[in-house]
Amino acid sequence: MAYLAHSAHAQMGALPLGCVGWTLTCMSLGLIQWRVWLVEGSQVVHSGVAWVGLWRACFHSYALSNPGFLHCGSISLLGNYAPPEIAAGQVLMVLAVVGGLLANASGVYAVRNAYFGVERTLLVRRAFHGTGxxxxxxxxASSVPLLWNLGSVVTNQTISFPPDFRLPPAPRSQYVGGGIGVGLVGTALMVVHGIVFCCYRLPAEIHRRVRVPGGQGAPWSTTGKENLAFESDEHMHDWLH
Structure with missing residues (x-):
């Protein structure tokens, strides 16, 4: 049985990074502060600020909702008004969440096998590389919509919302919200996590380990040469008997 705990310290340290990165990706998916619109002269958006996320566009309005509550409109993937960067984000961010979950589960499996010992070292190596x-x-998957929406904010792209959203087609100005920032941090952590796991290598002695000629009961050797100490013990045993 091979014990590979000494070879997986970096991967053990990267495993929490992957969990944190996946958590931040999940948070980014649900936040509405991807694009912050500054709206002036609106009779409905009293605060002058609207938040546009992947799934909803929201703003404070005393005319449409109770004080302290947000008025929101759901952004449909099938809606003709949804820009391509938001439609792509709805699909790719969900895929990123699923992929990150599988990567973390696979990472736990790989590290567990390395620390508790397994018979098949090739399976351990494949688990580490698959996790990466x-x-x-x-x-x-998460970086594409994040960077795409970031570029849309920088170039002040507009969105033609339906009338029931009560939002103008173009804001006076807009800036990047916390949702994109959280998502970018989570993506960076998952990149580090993936690279570290992809860089895993089995110890050199695992590759050099062969059996010494001399029968079924011969001991293991890491060099392929005969074990002289074992032979001397064997001769001593024959002399005593």
């Missing part, structure tokens, strides 16, 4: 690949794929 899943983490990098999840990071790639």
């Amino acid at each position: 690949a899943l983490g990098l794929l999840a990071a790639a």
Whole structure:
């Protein structure tokens, strides 16, 4: 049985990073502060600020809701008004959450096998590399909508919301909200997590380990040479008997 705990310290440290990165990705998916619109002269948006996320567009309005509550309109994936960066974000961010969950589960499995010992070292190596690949794929899926929406904010892109949203087609100005920032941090952590797991290598002595010629009961050797100490013990045993 091979014990590989000494070879997986970096991966053990990267495992919490993947969990935190996945958690931040989940938070980013649900936040409405992806794009912050500054609206002036509106009779409905009394605060002058509207928040546009992947799933909802919200603002404070005393005319449409009770004080202290948000008035929100749901953004549908099938709606013609949804810009491509938001529609793509609804799909890719969900895929990133699923991929990140699988990467973390696979990482726990790989680290557990390395620390508790397994018979098949090839399975351990594949588990580490598979975890890294899943983490990098999840990071790639989340980075596309995050950077795309970031570019839309920088270039002050507009959204033609339906009339029931009560939002103008273009804000006076807009800036990046916390949702994109949280998502970018989570993506960066998942990238680190994926790279560390992809870089896992089995110890060199595992690759060099072969059996010494001399029968079924011969001991293991890491160099492929005969074990002289074992042979001397065997001769001593024959002499005594």
